[in-house]
Amino acid sequence: MTIMLDDQLPNRVAVIGAGSWGTAIAHTLAKKNMEVTLWARNESIVNEINQSKCNSKYLPNCLLHPNIHATTSLQETVDGSPYVFLVVPSAAMPQIVASLQSFAYSPMTIVHAIKGFIQPNEDRVSLYLQKKLAVNEQQIAVIGGPSHAEEVVRSMPTTLVVSSPSKNTAHKLQDMLMSNYLRVYTNPDWIGIEIAGALKNIIALSVGMAVGLGFGDNAKAAIMTRGLAEIARLGIAMGASPLTFSGLAGVGDLIATCISEHSRNFRTGRLLGQGMTLKQAVEAQGMVVEGVRATEACLRLASQYHIEMPITEAVAAVLFEGKQPKQVVSLLMDRDKTTEMEEWVLSSENTSWRFV
Ligand SMILES: NC(=O)C1=CN([C@@H]2O[C@H](COP(=O)(O)OP(=O)(O)OC[C@H]3O[C@@H](n4cnc5c(N)ncnc54)[C@H](O)[C@@H]3O)[C@@H](O)[C@H]2O)C=CC1
Numbered sequence: 001m002t003i004m005l006d007d008q009l010p011n012r013v014a015v016i017g018a019g020s021w022g023t024a025i026a027h028t029l030a031k032k033n034m035e036v037t038l039w040a041r042n043e044s045i046v047n048e049i050n051q052s053k054c055n056s057k058y059l060p061n062c063l064l065h066p067n068i069h070a071t072t073s074l075q076e077t078v079d080g081s082p083y084v085f086l087v088v089p090s091a092a093m094p095q096i097v098a099s100l101q102s103f104a105y106s107p108m109t110i111v112h113a114i115k116g117f118i119q120p121n122e123d124r125v126s127l128y129l130q131k132k133l134a135v136n137e138q139q140i141a142v143i144g145g146p147s148h149a150e151e152v153v154r155s156m157p158t159t160l161v162v163s164s165p166s167k168n169t170a171h172k173l174q175d176m177l178m179s180n181y182l183r184v185y186t187n188p189d190w191i192g193i194e195i196a197g198a199l200k201n202i203i204a205l206s207v208g209m210a211v212g213l214g215f216g217d218n219a220k221a222a223i224m225t226r227g228l229a230e231i232a233r234l235g236i237a238m239g240a241s242p243l244t245f246s247g248l249a250g251v252g253d254l255i256a257t258c259i260s261e262h263s264r265n266f267r268t269g270r271l272l273g274q275g276m277t278l279k280q281a282v283e284a285q286g287m288v289v290e291g292v293r294a295t296e297a298c299l300r301l302a303s304q305y306h307i308e309m310p311i312t313e314a315v316a317a318v319l320f321e322g323k324q325p326k327q328v329v330s331l332l333m334d335r336d337k338t339t340e341m342e343e344w345v346l347s348s349e350n351t352s353w354r355f356v
Protein backbone atom coordinates (compact mmCIF):
# COMPACT_ATOMS: atom_id res chain seq x y z
CA MET A 1 0.00 0.00 0.00
CA THR A 2 1.44 3.39 -0.96
CA ILE A 3 0.60 5.81 1.80
CA MET A 4 2.07 9.26 2.18
CA LEU A 5 4.91 9.51 4.72
CA ASP A 6 4.06 11.17 8.02
CA ASP A 7 6.21 14.20 7.24
CA GLN A 8 4.08 14.91 4.16
CA LEU A 9 0.91 15.07 6.24
CA PRO A 10 -0.11 18.25 8.06
CA ASN A 11 1.17 18.53 11.65
CA ARG A 12 -2.09 19.97 12.89
CA VAL A 13 -5.72 19.55 11.98
CA ALA A 14 -8.97 20.81 13.46
CA VAL A 15 -12.20 18.88 13.95
CA ILE A 16 -15.40 20.78 14.75
CA GLY A 17 -17.94 18.53 16.44
CA ALA A 18 -17.27 16.04 19.24
CA GLY A 19 -20.27 13.79 18.70
CA SER A 20 -19.73 10.23 17.56
CA TRP A 21 -18.44 10.87 14.05
CA GLY A 22 -16.36 13.97 14.85
CA THR A 23 -14.66 12.11 17.69
CA ALA A 24 -14.04 9.06 15.49
CA ILE A 25 -12.51 11.24 12.76
CA ALA A 26 -10.34 13.04 15.32
CA HIS A 27 -9.13 9.67 16.65
CA THR A 28 -8.39 8.44 13.12
CA LEU A 29 -6.30 11.53 12.28
CA ALA A 30 -4.53 11.46 15.66
CA LYS A 31 -3.48 7.87 15.04
CA LYS A 32 -1.77 9.10 11.87
CA ASN A 33 0.46 11.33 14.07
CA MET A 34 -1.40 14.58 13.49
CA GLU A 35 -2.08 16.89 16.45
CA VAL A 36 -5.86 17.22 16.52
CA THR A 37 -7.77 20.08 18.11
CA LEU A 38 -11.33 18.92 18.67
CA TRP A 39 -14.12 21.44 19.28
CA ALA A 40 -17.03 20.49 21.53
CA ARG A 41 -19.73 22.90 22.64
CA ASN A 42 -20.06 21.18 25.98
CA GLU A 43 -17.45 21.84 28.71
CA SER A 44 -17.96 18.46 30.37
CA ILE A 45 -17.17 16.62 27.13
CA VAL A 46 -14.02 18.75 26.69
CA ASN A 47 -12.89 17.93 30.22
CA GLU A 48 -13.58 14.22 29.84
CA ILE A 49 -11.67 14.02 26.55
CA ASN A 50 -8.66 15.96 27.90
CA GLN A 51 -8.50 14.26 31.28
CA SER A 52 -9.66 10.70 30.61
CA LYS A 53 -9.27 10.36 26.83
CA CYS A 54 -12.91 9.28 26.68
CA ASN A 55 -16.13 10.58 25.15
CA SER A 56 -18.46 8.30 27.07
CA LYS A 57 -21.73 9.87 25.89
CA TYR A 58 -21.04 9.36 22.20
CA LEU A 59 -18.45 6.56 22.07
CA PRO A 60 -18.59 4.55 25.29
CA ASN A 61 -15.74 2.19 26.19
CA CYS A 62 -13.31 3.73 23.76
CA LEU A 63 -9.86 5.08 24.66
CA LEU A 64 -9.03 8.06 22.47
CA HIS A 65 -5.57 8.83 21.11
CA PRO A 66 -3.44 11.20 23.23
CA ASN A 67 -2.81 13.50 20.22
CA ILE A 68 -6.37 14.83 20.64
CA HIS A 69 -6.82 18.07 22.55
CA ALA A 70 -10.41 19.25 23.07
CA THR A 71 -11.60 22.82 23.56
CA THR A 72 -14.81 24.85 23.57
CA SER A 73 -13.07 27.70 21.70
CA LEU A 74 -13.85 27.61 18.01
CA GLN A 75 -11.12 30.15 17.27
CA GLU A 76 -8.47 28.11 19.11
CA THR A 77 -9.65 25.04 17.18
CA VAL A 78 -9.21 26.47 13.70
CA ASP A 79 -6.21 28.78 14.27
CA GLY A 80 -3.19 27.47 12.39
CA SER A 81 -4.94 24.38 11.02
CA PRO A 82 -4.68 23.96 7.24
CA TYR A 83 -7.48 21.37 7.32
CA VAL A 84 -10.70 21.89 9.24
CA PHE A 85 -13.10 18.93 9.47
CA LEU A 86 -16.69 19.97 10.00
CA VAL A 87 -18.65 17.14 11.63
CA VAL A 88 -21.74 18.57 13.33
CA PRO A 89 -25.41 17.79 12.64
CA SER A 90 -26.77 19.74 9.66
CA ALA A 91 -29.09 21.66 12.02
CA ALA A 92 -26.05 23.06 13.88
CA MET A 93 -24.43 24.46 10.74
CA PRO A 94 -25.97 27.97 10.70
CA GLN A 95 -24.85 28.49 14.30
CA ILE A 96 -21.32 27.16 13.68
CA VAL A 97 -20.89 29.14 10.49
CA ALA A 98 -22.12 32.34 12.22
CA SER A 99 -19.50 31.79 14.95
CA LEU A 100 -16.77 31.28 12.35
CA GLN A 101 -17.91 34.47 10.58
CA SER A 102 -17.71 36.41 13.87
CA PHE A 103 -13.91 36.23 13.88
CA ALA A 104 -13.58 36.65 10.11
CA TYR A 105 -12.37 33.08 9.66
CA SER A 106 -10.70 32.55 6.32
CA PRO A 107 -10.22 28.82 5.86
CA MET A 108 -7.60 26.92 3.92
CA THR A 109 -9.49 23.66 3.39
CA ILE A 110 -12.82 22.65 4.92
CA VAL A 111 -13.71 18.98 4.84
CA HIS A 112 -17.25 18.13 5.84
CA ALA A 113 -18.73 14.77 6.75
CA ILE A 114 -22.30 15.98 7.25
CA LYS A 115 -25.12 13.83 5.86
CA GLY A 116 -27.93 16.34 5.51
CA PHE A 117 -29.09 19.52 3.79
CA ILE A 118 -29.06 23.03 5.26
CA GLN A 119 -32.47 24.58 5.62
CA PRO A 120 -34.36 26.75 4.78
CA ASN A 121 -33.10 26.46 1.18
CA GLU A 122 -32.15 22.75 1.16
CA ASP A 123 -28.58 23.70 0.30
CA ARG A 124 -25.99 21.02 -0.04
CA VAL A 125 -23.41 21.67 2.70
CA SER A 126 -20.69 22.56 0.19
CA LEU A 127 -22.93 25.19 -1.42
CA TYR A 128 -23.83 26.63 1.97
CA LEU A 129 -20.15 26.95 2.89
CA GLN A 130 -19.42 28.79 -0.34
CA LYS A 131 -22.31 31.18 0.28
CA LYS A 132 -21.44 31.92 3.89
CA LEU A 133 -17.65 31.74 4.25
CA ALA A 134 -14.85 33.31 2.22
CA VAL A 135 -14.16 30.03 0.51
CA ASN A 136 -14.20 28.78 -3.07
CA GLU A 137 -15.10 25.27 -4.14
CA GLN A 138 -11.46 24.21 -4.52
CA GLN A 139 -11.14 24.65 -0.76
CA ILE A 140 -13.99 22.29 0.10
CA ALA A 141 -14.09 18.52 0.34
CA VAL A 142 -16.65 15.95 1.46
CA ILE A 143 -16.36 12.56 3.14
CA GLY A 144 -19.00 9.88 2.54
CA GLY A 145 -19.44 6.13 2.59
CA PRO A 146 -20.55 3.36 4.95
CA SER A 147 -18.86 4.23 8.23
CA HIS A 148 -20.42 3.82 11.64
CA ALA A 149 -18.26 5.71 14.13
CA GLU A 150 -18.58 2.88 16.66
CA GLU A 151 -16.77 0.50 14.28
CA VAL A 152 -14.17 2.98 13.03
CA VAL A 153 -12.90 3.73 16.57
CA ARG A 154 -12.52 0.01 17.11
CA SER A 155 -10.31 -0.26 14.00
CA MET A 156 -12.84 -2.49 12.25
CA PRO A 157 -12.36 -2.68 8.45
CA THR A 158 -14.16 0.26 6.84
CA THR A 159 -14.21 2.08 3.51
CA LEU A 160 -14.76 5.78 2.92
CA VAL A 161 -15.00 7.97 -0.15
CA VAL A 162 -13.60 11.50 -0.37
CA SER A 163 -14.32 14.11 -3.00
CA SER A 164 -13.29 17.65 -3.82
CA PRO A 165 -13.13 19.77 -6.98
CA SER A 166 -9.43 19.95 -6.08
CA LYS A 167 -7.89 16.62 -7.05
CA ASN A 168 -4.86 17.39 -4.85
CA THR A 169 -7.07 17.88 -1.83
CA ALA A 170 -8.92 14.61 -2.48
CA HIS A 171 -5.62 12.72 -2.72
CA LYS A 172 -4.22 14.45 0.35
CA LEU A 173 -7.30 13.48 2.35
CA GLN A 174 -7.03 9.93 1.13
CA ASP A 175 -3.50 9.85 2.60
CA MET A 176 -4.51 11.59 5.80
CA LEU A 177 -7.27 9.08 6.58
CA MET A 178 -6.07 5.83 5.07
CA SER A 179 -4.68 3.02 7.26
CA ASN A 180 -4.58 -0.76 7.44
CA TYR A 181 -8.23 -0.85 8.55
CA LEU A 182 -9.55 2.24 6.77
CA ARG A 183 -9.53 2.13 2.99
CA VAL A 184 -10.31 5.46 1.35
CA TYR A 185 -11.37 5.93 -2.26
CA THR A 186 -11.63 9.18 -4.20
CA ASN A 187 -14.60 10.05 -6.42
CA PRO A 188 -14.88 13.30 -8.38
CA ASP A 189 -18.68 13.51 -7.95
CA TRP A 190 -19.03 15.53 -4.77
CA ILE A 191 -22.64 16.47 -5.56
CA GLY A 192 -23.62 12.81 -5.70
CA ILE A 193 -21.77 12.00 -2.48
CA GLU A 194 -23.52 14.78 -0.57
CA ILE A 195 -26.97 13.85 -1.91
CA ALA A 196 -26.56 10.10 -1.40
CA GLY A 197 -25.35 10.65 2.19
CA ALA A 198 -28.34 12.77 3.10
CA LEU A 199 -31.04 10.71 1.38
CA LYS A 200 -30.08 7.22 2.55
CA ASN A 201 -31.15 8.26 6.05
CA ILE A 202 -34.77 8.59 4.86
CA ILE A 203 -34.70 5.09 3.42
CA ALA A 204 -33.20 3.77 6.69
CA LEU A 205 -36.14 5.30 8.58
CA SER A 206 -38.46 3.46 6.20
CA VAL A 207 -36.67 0.11 6.53
CA GLY A 208 -36.75 0.57 10.30
CA MET A 209 -40.52 1.12 10.16
CA ALA A 210 -40.96 -2.07 8.12
CA VAL A 211 -38.94 -4.03 10.69
CA GLY A 212 -40.89 -2.43 13.53
CA LEU A 213 -44.12 -3.57 11.83
CA GLY A 214 -42.78 -7.12 11.78
CA PHE A 215 -42.17 -7.32 8.03
CA GLY A 216 -39.43 -9.56 6.66
CA ASP A 217 -36.34 -9.52 4.50
CA ASN A 218 -38.35 -9.21 1.27
CA ALA A 219 -39.72 -5.86 2.40
CA LYS A 220 -36.28 -4.65 3.54
CA ALA A 221 -34.73 -5.53 0.17
CA ALA A 222 -37.62 -3.91 -1.71
CA ILE A 223 -37.37 -0.63 0.23
CA MET A 224 -33.59 -0.46 -0.13
CA THR A 225 -33.69 -1.16 -3.86
CA ARG A 226 -36.59 1.12 -4.74
CA GLY A 227 -35.20 3.65 -2.24
CA LEU A 228 -31.94 3.71 -4.14
CA ALA A 229 -33.93 4.27 -7.36
CA GLU A 230 -35.57 7.37 -5.94
CA ILE A 231 -32.31 8.68 -4.42
CA ALA A 232 -30.66 8.30 -7.83
CA ARG A 233 -33.56 9.98 -9.68
CA LEU A 234 -33.31 13.10 -7.54
CA GLY A 235 -29.52 13.02 -7.41
CA ILE A 236 -29.15 12.83 -11.18
CA ALA A 237 -31.66 15.66 -11.62
CA MET A 238 -29.51 17.74 -9.24
CA GLY A 239 -26.35 17.08 -11.24
CA ALA A 240 -24.89 13.90 -9.72
CA SER A 241 -23.33 11.05 -11.69
CA PRO A 242 -25.48 7.88 -11.84
CA LEU A 243 -22.35 5.82 -11.04
CA THR A 244 -22.01 7.33 -7.58
CA PHE A 245 -25.24 5.66 -6.49
CA SER A 246 -23.79 2.21 -7.12
CA GLY A 247 -20.66 3.14 -5.16
CA LEU A 248 -19.72 3.45 -1.48
CA ALA A 249 -21.62 6.66 -0.81
CA GLY A 250 -24.68 5.25 -2.61
CA VAL A 251 -25.59 1.60 -2.22
CA GLY A 252 -22.71 1.11 0.26
CA ASP A 253 -23.93 3.61 2.82
CA LEU A 254 -27.55 2.66 2.14
CA ILE A 255 -26.84 -0.94 3.16
CA ALA A 256 -24.74 0.07 6.19
CA THR A 257 -27.47 2.36 7.46
CA CYS A 258 -30.51 0.20 6.67
CA ILE A 259 -29.20 -3.01 8.24
CA SER A 260 -27.26 -1.75 11.24
CA GLU A 261 -28.06 -1.63 14.93
CA HIS A 262 -25.63 1.31 15.03
CA SER A 263 -27.85 3.42 12.79
CA ARG A 264 -29.85 6.06 14.64
CA ASN A 265 -32.10 6.44 11.59
CA PHE A 266 -32.86 2.71 11.36
CA ARG A 267 -33.51 2.47 15.11
CA THR A 268 -35.79 5.53 15.04
CA GLY A 269 -37.81 4.03 12.19
CA ARG A 270 -38.12 0.75 14.05
CA LEU A 271 -39.49 2.49 17.15
CA LEU A 272 -41.99 4.35 14.95
CA GLY A 273 -43.04 1.02 13.43
CA GLN A 274 -43.53 -0.32 16.95
CA GLY A 275 -45.89 2.54 17.74
CA MET A 276 -43.80 5.29 19.36
CA THR A 277 -44.35 8.93 18.47
CA LEU A 278 -41.65 10.76 16.51
CA LYS A 279 -40.65 12.77 19.58
CA GLN A 280 -40.28 9.63 21.72
CA ALA A 281 -38.37 7.75 19.01
CA VAL A 282 -35.89 10.59 18.40
CA GLU A 283 -35.39 11.26 22.11
CA ALA A 284 -34.61 7.58 22.64
CA GLN A 285 -31.51 7.98 20.44
CA GLY A 286 -29.94 10.88 22.37
CA MET A 287 -28.08 11.70 19.17
CA VAL A 288 -28.84 13.28 15.84
CA VAL A 289 -31.36 11.57 13.53
CA GLU A 290 -30.61 13.37 10.26
CA GLY A 291 -33.31 11.57 8.26
CA VAL A 292 -36.13 13.56 9.84
CA ARG A 293 -34.93 16.94 8.56
CA ALA A 294 -33.74 15.33 5.32
CA THR A 295 -37.27 14.07 4.64
CA GLU A 296 -38.64 17.62 4.79
CA ALA A 297 -35.82 18.94 2.62
CA CYS A 298 -36.13 16.09 0.16
CA LEU A 299 -39.85 16.60 -0.38
CA ARG A 300 -39.22 20.22 -1.32
CA LEU A 301 -36.36 19.24 -3.65
CA ALA A 302 -38.49 16.49 -5.24
CA SER A 303 -41.21 19.02 -5.95
CA GLN A 304 -38.71 21.57 -7.30
CA TYR A 305 -37.13 18.98 -9.65
CA HIS A 306 -40.43 17.19 -10.46
CA ILE A 307 -39.20 13.83 -9.19
CA GLU A 308 -41.48 11.10 -7.94
CA MET A 309 -40.35 9.84 -4.51
CA PRO A 310 -43.04 7.53 -3.11
CA ILE A 311 -41.00 6.08 -0.23
CA THR A 312 -39.96 9.53 0.95
CA GLU A 313 -43.60 10.66 0.75
CA ALA A 314 -44.69 7.66 2.83
CA VAL A 315 -42.03 8.42 5.45
CA ALA A 316 -43.15 12.07 5.51
CA ALA A 317 -46.77 11.00 6.05
CA VAL A 318 -45.69 9.16 9.20
CA LEU A 319 -43.28 11.82 10.46
CA PHE A 320 -45.34 14.94 9.82
CA GLU A 321 -48.96 13.99 9.11
CA GLY A 322 -49.65 11.67 12.02
CA LYS A 323 -50.20 8.61 9.80
CA GLN A 324 -49.42 5.21 11.31
CA PRO A 325 -46.66 3.23 9.52
CA LYS A 326 -49.21 0.45 8.90
CA GLN A 327 -51.46 2.92 7.05
CA VAL A 328 -48.79 4.03 4.59
CA VAL A 329 -48.00 0.51 3.41
CA SER A 330 -51.01 0.67 1.10
CA LEU A 331 -49.80 4.04 -0.23
CA LEU A 332 -46.79 2.17 -1.57
CA MET A 333 -48.31 -1.18 -2.52
CA ASP A 334 -51.49 0.07 -4.22
CA ARG A 335 -49.85 2.46 -6.67
CA ASP A 336 -50.34 1.96 -10.40
CA LYS A 337 -48.41 -0.94 -11.86
CA THR A 338 -45.18 0.01 -13.58
CA THR A 339 -41.92 -1.37 -14.96
CA GLU A 340 -38.62 -1.17 -13.17
CA MET A 341 -36.81 0.06 -16.26
CA GLU A 342 -39.34 2.66 -17.41
CA GLU A 343 -37.44 5.39 -15.63
CA TRP A 344 -34.22 5.07 -17.57
CA VAL A 345 -33.46 5.27 -21.25
CA LEU A 346 -30.11 5.39 -22.93
CA SER A 347 -30.14 8.43 -25.13
CA SER A 348 -28.86 7.37 -28.54
CA GLU A 349 -27.87 10.95 -29.44
CA ASN A 350 -25.45 11.67 -26.62
CA THR A 351 -24.98 8.23 -25.03
CA SER A 352 -25.59 9.67 -21.59
CA TRP A 353 -28.23 8.41 -19.20
CA ARG A 354 -31.26 10.57 -18.92
CA PHE A 355 -34.42 10.48 -16.94
CA VAL A 356 -37.78 10.52 -18.70
N1 LIG B 1 -22.20 8.74 13.67
C1 LIG B 1 -21.75 8.24 12.53
O1 LIG B 1 -21.35 7.08 12.48
C2 LIG B 1 -21.71 9.08 11.31
C3 LIG B 1 -22.28 10.34 11.26
N2 LIG B 1 -22.20 11.10 10.13
C4 LIG B 1 -22.75 12.44 10.04
O2 LIG B 1 -21.96 13.32 10.85
C5 LIG B 1 -22.78 14.40 11.32
C6 LIG B 1 -22.61 14.51 12.83
O3 LIG B 1 -23.19 13.34 13.37
P1 LIG B 1 -22.74 12.61 14.71
O4 LIG B 1 -21.36 12.93 15.11
O5 LIG B 1 -23.08 11.19 14.52
O6 LIG B 1 -23.80 13.27 15.71
P2 LIG B 1 -23.99 13.05 17.26
O7 LIG B 1 -25.41 13.16 17.57
O8 LIG B 1 -23.23 11.83 17.69
O9 LIG B 1 -23.23 14.32 17.87
C7 LIG B 1 -23.60 15.60 17.50
C8 LIG B 1 -22.64 16.61 18.13
O10 LIG B 1 -23.01 17.92 17.69
C9 LIG B 1 -23.30 18.71 18.83
N3 LIG B 1 -24.37 19.63 18.50
C10 LIG B 1 -25.68 19.36 18.40
N4 LIG B 1 -26.36 20.50 18.10
C11 LIG B 1 -25.45 21.47 18.04
C12 LIG B 1 -25.51 22.86 17.78
N5 LIG B 1 -26.66 23.48 17.53
N6 LIG B 1 -24.34 23.57 17.76
C13 LIG B 1 -23.19 22.96 18.00
N7 LIG B 1 -23.06 21.63 18.25
C14 LIG B 1 -24.18 20.91 18.27
C15 LIG B 1 -23.66 17.75 19.93
O11 LIG B 1 -23.41 18.34 21.20
C16 LIG B 1 -22.71 16.61 19.64
O12 LIG B 1 -21.44 16.87 20.15
C17 LIG B 1 -24.22 14.08 10.88
O13 LIG B 1 -24.52 14.81 9.73
C18 LIG B 1 -24.16 12.58 10.58
O14 LIG B 1 -25.12 12.19 9.61
C19 LIG B 1 -21.56 10.63 9.02
C20 LIG B 1 -20.97 9.39 9.01
C21 LIG B 1 -21.03 8.51 10.14
Ligand SMILES: O=C(CO)COP(=O)(O)O
Binding pocket: 115, 145, 146, 147, 148, 149, 201, 204, 253, 256, 257, 262, 263, 264, 265, 266, 288, 289, 290
Ligand atom coordinates in the same frame (compact mmCIF):
# COMPACT_ATOMS: atom_id res chain seq x y z
O1 LIG C 1 -24.05 7.58 8.18
C1 LIG C 1 -23.90 6.68 8.97
C2 LIG C 1 -23.09 5.47 8.66
O2 LIG C 1 -22.42 5.60 7.42
C3 LIG C 1 -24.57 6.74 10.31
O3 LIG C 1 -25.93 6.58 10.16
P1 LIG C 1 -26.95 7.03 11.31
O4 LIG C 1 -26.88 8.53 11.37
O5 LIG C 1 -28.26 6.50 10.92
O6 LIG C 1 -26.43 6.41 12.59
